[in-house]
Amino acid sequence: MSGAVIRRRPLMVLARWTSRRACQGRDVGRVNLRRPDQATSLRAAHTLARNNRYYRLSEEIRDAVMTNKPVVALETTIYTHGWPYPDNLGLARHLEDLVRSSGAVPATIGILNGVAIVGMAEREMKELMDPTSKAIKISRRDLAFATSQKISGGTTIASTMMLARRAGIKVFATGGLGGVHRGGENSMDVSADLTELGRSAAPIAVVAGGCKGFLDIPRTLEYLETQGAVVATFADDRVGPVDFPAFWVRDSGIKSPLTIKDEMEAAALLRTNSSVFFAGPVPEGAAISMPEMEEMIAHALRAADESGVHGSANTPFVLSKLKELSQGRSVIANRALVEANVKRGARTAVELRKLFTASNPNVQITYQPSLQTFPDEPSPNILAASSDQKDPLPDILVAGSIAVDTSATYTPFSGSSSPLQPVLQTSNPASISQTVGGVGYNLALAATFTHTPALLLTSVASDTPGKLVLSALQSQGLSTAGIHMLAPSSSNRTAQYLALNNANADLNIAMADMTILESSGPAVLASAQSHITALAARQKADGTTRWLIADANWSAPTLHSFLTSARDAGLATAFEPVSTAKAARLFDLSASSPARAGKTPLPQDSSSADSARPQLATLMSPNAMELSAMHRAAASAGLFERQDWWRCIDALGIPSSGLGAVLRHASSPALVDAGIPQQAIQLLPFVPTILTKLGAEGVLMVQLLEAGDPRLDGAEGAAHVVARTQVESSDVGGLYVRLFGPTEKLEPGQVVSVNGAGDSFLGALVSALVRTGGQKRVEDLVNYAQTASVLTLKSAESVSPELKTLEL
Structure with a gap:
């Protein structure tokens, strides 16, 4: 008897979450922006989630919802059943970064070992997406079974919507909506996505690229109307009524019930409705024409029918067939569509936040965009310089990373059978040191040590490593004026770098976590514009060429933006690969x-x-x-x-x-x-x-x-x-x-660490170019820069302090 109770408990718990009675008829999507009793209701719901072994909110999502930050839910079926490993994990990280770069908080939702998680950590996503997890496709009906059997799976639109609603999340972005299948009037094959949109327990917007073209689009729209769900399509710079999109196709030939201009109009519509479906057309460059798509769909549907594939297995089969028929173009369109919808969803969440705040002037604003500094957060003392302390004006701007560097050099026992390389799959004796580094930091430090003030443009999180690197900046006399401090989160971790070296201190393998630069690039770039303008003005005034150095830890868009902005301002630019x-x-x-x-x-x-x-x-300066x-x-x-x-x-x-x-x-x-x-x-x-x-060759x-x-x-x-x-x-x-040729040939025992040697070379070279004011050319200074590199090779520091003794 007790066993029966235990087996039924997951179903009972999830039923409590899905019941409208649990919300007592309140609009939980707006609770903390309206009456105090509603805020209390959501806090109670979150407390229940904290103590529920079948449903869990991450601390970041709980905090984001309770403090009114824009949050965007992301499903996981797209990863578990749409992309191979590890491409799916890379896509998951990328979509989360897109949400953060738009000023919102991503909430990836999935089921891991029977626990529904809202706001999955990276390690949890990796476990879910690994093929060994044998993740299944989990719709609303499957939730109770998955939790009772401790199964892992990717959540569909229907189940993601349900779980997001329970957390108080108002916006959900994904690829394409399910719909009524062709022949659905007889088979009754209708996606649970449509029914879920008709539920009015709490307001939620789904931003997706219409429904897939192999579905019955007219009947899908008719079904959504019956469910009372509002359907609107983004105009995407088009004028007048537009077609409802069909996933890979921008224009399906069927007019959309409503057309909206932008995310501001989307937020206004969501503000007054319980459930809204926003259809975003696929970007033009990735779209496939309707006639071409229809021909491929006809082939794929015939193949599915001949193979006897029906029900939930039909969509994956058809998608696979379309990938084959389109020679991969359907996958390209799919990714472009998902990325576009995630950006639209994040911007809609941000605009919705603005509307809520405007209509509730008494609400305390606690939200700050995730890519900005956090002025309300107690800052480390090093960021609060005394009024009589002034940083020297920089002659070089360095846009790059700062990180905690850990270096482990193999130190074999006497008589070891492996005197040079560490032995794999076991513990090895080593000399381990930890310093502050990062390519950007090393470049700025090398320039400063060689007597040219440099300003580092980067970001750190307010975590323990972040406070460590900021302290290092202060101790080295580097300005913190270009630093963005971010609240710690799954993607906002102060960068870290791990180098594993052989017995000669030559690098075997390195691991770098630079995720924070991917997400914070636009904010750092925005604040850098004033520094670029000021440096260009000084260059114009005295005629001495000034530089911006950018390292490749940024995303490609941010990297090019730094280089382009500096180039347009008239600055010289250097690139560290x-x-x-x-x-x-x-x-x-x-x-x-x-x-x-x-x-x-x-x-x-x-x-x-x-x-x-x-x-x-x-x-x-590549190798x-x-x-x-x-x-x-x-x-x-x-x-x-x-x-x-x-x-x-x-x-x-x-x-x-x-x-x-x-x-x-x-x-x-x-x-x-x-x-x-x-x-x-x-x-x-x-x-x-x-x-x-070229290392020892010069x-x-x-x-x-x-x-x-x-x-x-x-x-x-x-x-x-x-x-x-x-x-x-x-x-x-x-x-x-x-x-x-090399300025000095080092014996293996003289090399202490290879970290920072190349950065010392470039930092010292650019410093010398600025100091000589054009009187010396690059070739006149290469050996000077090589000497700086050698000094760092012989030092345990990421950049040797002995660079201060170098003379031109």
């Missing part, structure tokens, strides 16, 4: 990564002879592997097919016989055989000075010379100018290639 994976972001020029304010990273390609070169940065990664990325992006690229390469004056012999002399046969100088030359139109760090400098450069004709360039332009009207003068 960070890693082979992130280096390619410099050449990610897709439609999803334009710079802000409508500006693009590159000028439009043109066949005009006087059009600008396609320049992305002034200078960069050989990062250079190759960037070359591959540029080739994949089709950048070597641009007319302005060809025009620039042709103007270099490279003979038809090639430069093989000349390059072997200017660099080395081994480098030419590896293709390193050739790759650098092909990237010069985008970055006219490339310094490839540094290879490849540079595009301007017309009129004295090195083209003078004796000083005779050994290094390997080609000269033959085009009189070109602003390109020629090609400079030079291999700099």
